[in-house]
Amino acid sequence: SYPVQNAFARSDTLFQLALHPWFASLWTRLMNFKGNTAASIADLNGYLQQMARRQLDGQAPPFFCFVNLMEPHLPYWPPEPFVQKYAPYFKTNREARDFLREYNAQPYRWMAPLPQPLSPLQAQVLRDIYDAEVAYQDHLLGSVFETLRHTGLEQNTLVAIVADHGEGLGEHDFVGHAFVVYEELIRVPLILHYPGYFPAGKRVATPVSTRRLFHTLLEAAGFRPSLSLANGAPRVSLQLRREIARLSLSRTLAGEDPEQGVVLSEAFPPQILLRAMENRNDNLLQARACYDTRRALYEGVTKLIQTGDRPSLYNLEQDPAELQDLLAAGIPSEPGSLSPQAWLDRLRQGLRQWLEWAESRRPSTAPRRVDMESNTDLVRRMQELGYLE
Structure with missing residues (x-):
């Protein structure tokens, strides 16, 4: 799929074509635009169970797993039980259903600033259906925590839950997640769980940057960069070591927020x-x-x-x-x-x-010379990303 998506990303004409109502429903719904959250969660549970078995056999190395869940993205079609809970009027209100169908089919129109505010019904439908999407994703995530508990991985696994952005639902006359830096887009959940390392049940009201997850995960994993690395790799600066120690969110949890x-x-x-x-x-x-x-x-x-x-x-x-x-x-x-x-x-x-x-x-923008003939792995990855034929 990489060559296709990169062709659309590089071409204004193809991009505008993709936003046409006739095609939007095809690539957003039928082509699984936002992935399959239930399948992704099932894959993650299978991976965690495999790692737990390897630990029992004494064969499991430390592992890092990143999963990007896209359920609260367009198109909004949460399962019926969640619609009933968060938007009980939706099934019998034709105007509400027509609006949501139009919203899902015309992303081009709704990505732009709103020429006038949403109507009360439109605003309610977006809020309630979005809540249903989030609740459905939360429900699926519950099985991951169950897997961590019953496999015994929970006690020695750091779990971080965070969002890359929020979603505008008509506030400030914008919808979606482009253009603005109001709270609805940039104030996101950040949940950390690591028994014996982070205090349970503590909530910090001080604003923090999600960029500090980088330092937090490295510190919790015991990463201590040396001043030089073997095999001719770049030197890791003393500044990085100091920043890991200073900017880990453990400082904020201890009441010593560095920023x-x-x-x-x-x-x-x-x-x-x-x-x-x-x-x-x-x-x-x-x-x-x-x-x-x-x-x-x-x-x-x-x-x-x-x-x-x-x-x-x-x-x-x-x-x-x-x-x-x-x-x-x-x-x-x-x-x-x-x-x-x-x-x-x-x-x-x-x-x-x-x-x-x-x-x-x-970083320096000066071009670096790369030996493409000897670096076959780099060539393969650049071809997969569409940068090379």
């Missing part, structure tokens, strides 16, 4: 998607600043959103839906706190420091 709740999020304009939309919706895309990079910086309950050159400021404790821009209203983030302008100056300085830090770590 003090300061977190950065970014959303870059999806260029192929924009090119597919602009012929019909360019004025709307311009008006909603869809061509601009968006960045958000948190400090405690205060959040700066920088859209291009335009800032907005929110207090997430008092205004979790981000409906009142403190800069536009001219009110402090908290009673007796800094003025909105003082907060803006402070957070913009923090944003500049983040970007300078990230730029300083950007």
